[in-house]
Amino acid sequence: MTTHLDTSTSASAPAANGDDGAGLLPSPALPKSPASRLRWAAADSWTLTLRTFRHWARQPAALILALLFPVLLVLMFGYLFGGQMQVPGGGNYREFLLPGMFAMSMVFGIETTFAAVSTDAARGVTDRFRSMPIAASAVVVGRSVADMAHSVVALAVMVVCGRLVGWSWHDGLVRAAAAFALLLLLRFALLWVGIYLGLVARGPESLVAIQVLVWPIGFLSNAYASPASMPDWLGAVAEWNPLSATVAAARELFGNPGWGGESFAARHAVELAIAWPVLITAVFLPLAVRRFNRLDR
Template identity: 55%
Template sequence: MTSLRWAIADGWTITRRDLIHWVRDPTQVIFGVLFTIMIALMFAYLFGGAMIVPGGGNYREFLVPGMFGMNMLFGIGATMEAVRKDIDRGVTDRFRSMPMSNSAVLLGRSLADMLNSTLVLLALVGCGLAIGWRPNNSVGETALAFALLLLVRYAFVWLGIYLGLVVKTPTVVQTLEFPVGFLANVFVAPSTMPAWLGTIADWNPLSSTVAAIRELFGNPGWGGDSWVTQHAVLMAFVWPVVILAIFFPLAVRRYWRLSS
């Protein structure tokens, strides 16, 4: 319990450090909010007329949950860049020389990124409500949908932290966000893709989250006959847990072997 208490206390100290940086230079946070809103408006008003909604439903109710999911993925690059920047500036080495919990620096980074992601998500929710999106199911199902979004985001944060510790040029890996994001069920039904590509899209963790929240919000979705599509809510929980179980220990282990 003492170790856990110090891990939480040290982690919160690092979180405050990152938040203070954002307060002093809010450019990244403001740009993230504005970019997310711009993409949502662009798809809603520029491309919306060309999109066919499954079952003839409201296109914006179909679009917005997909944008929620894409937003949870697109923060990986920023996380990687922040981790890499601390390493290159020697800040990480200084933290490692201090008497603090093994996971505190990485835990603080993940909590700060989650606060940032929650802010951007709230801005996107406000944008969605303004353009006509509505959750049509119960309050409990709506809350579960948002919980699944934040869960997959936290898993992606730890993937980004690990990649930031391993990859020396984060900008190269940042280019993978768009292929991974678009190789999903966000804008196109996997059933319209070649069979092998559609299978990959179905088993994309992002696809499970987007399908699950569309179901929980009561918004239109693509449907599908595959097992993973039929159990979207279950897989929207399983995928993030698996990602966390893999990349959390890998990140902590890599952090303490940076100089080896």
Template identity: 60%
Template sequence: MTTLTAPPRASSLRWVLTDSWTVARRDLIHWTRNPTVIVAGLAFPIMFVLLYGYVFGSAMIVPGGVDYREFLMPGMFAQTMMFGAAATISAVAADRARGVTDRFRSMPMAQPAVVVGRSTADIVNSVLDLAVLVGCGLLVGWSPNAGLLPTLTAFGLLLLLRFAMIWVGIYLGLIVSEEAAGTTWALLFPLTMISNTFVSPSLMPPWLGTIAEWNPLSATVAATRELFGNNVPELVGTSWPAQNAMLLAVAWPVVIVAVFLPLAVRRYHSAVR
């Protein structure tokens, strides 16, 4: 009688990594073969840069004579990372509605590879989106002023936020229908607008400013402004979140991943049975 034994731990890990890259490569190929999706995804943040940087920004006066676009761009980078969750939700919901997720589940492959591959592909896409948006920022007059290491750290915090939002997106994509996935932008707008992206929470009504200061997006924006050297001391609040933005910029994404990663994996296994 033949006895089935579990594969060695190293082989199992290699299996997961190989299958994860296969799924990620599949998602990246789909992305490159749909240029309209690329253009639409990049047009939105670029439009916001031009709209807020030149139209509304012409009426903004930043203390200390700082150019408003320098204050704005770190917020735009972080906002784009958070809005990326909508793309993840749409892609996951589409795969589930079209039976792709079911086919993956029936194949002889490492099951964690489906969600790990999805997250890998989305991170790669986000790096490219961020690179384009940085180029746009440089064109409108933004620049990092604090050196190479702080700048790289700032980009790391932005991608950490995006990584956390990927798991939110995977979980929601496994719940909502393909049609409902297209409306998730409306849910993200309050999270991105009630923040320090465009103005300091200290200039908002007290109750709204408190909400904005505790917004996970605000922590990343404040931390990256400091790391890029685009911070305006006069606009930094005295509250605990404002004074500990760097800590919260790491803590919030870690908490989000700790909550939504297991939820997404559990939902994936139950949704396709």
């Protein structure tokens, strides 16, 4: 759905005085001071964030399905397969599972970001925004703010689901808050992967290819099973999966059963849960910005 924006004025930049001699409204004057440019960019970014919120309000079915799909996976794995799963060191499988599902819901967010960005690019909406007198960063920042807000809601839904099936944190609210922060840090990093791939594909029909990429990465981790239960080579791959670092760190901070181990990845899960997202962001954020700046007008 394409949202009409008035191209005669910016979200926050003041209009220039005078007429252009052709009976058209002049383009707004660009702010000159760094503080004014920052306010201008923030206001334009918020305008485009609200655009996404309005899309979700008008088409709530897709949003609701995206929020409920991870819940379905919790019920399926927790109750349908959970009786056959053994937790290393003992413990309740659903308490083992939920931190993994929290992280998986962050990974699934790549699909939401990719679909939105690629659809706008394919329909020419992104090019239209780039031709408007708005801050160049507003399109990307507005998308990222909206998707991070969506991820906070998705995580809240998953926590409620977890509480209903018997999951809880056991090491205090501060450590639990740190675990949630690491989960959102992973989502922030993967957000730039979704933006970059969406700008490269420039078409929502490539979503299947993204799903083929996301699902193996998600399942080839410690989210559902311990790497110790896998063949040695496969367990090593799963252990060093960036998703596994966030899941292991969340289990440790929540005080939930974990897969343990004496490897470097097992002993430094929290550090890796910070390092991997920082590395992913450092790679894909510049790629996304450069790709956006090089789009054909």
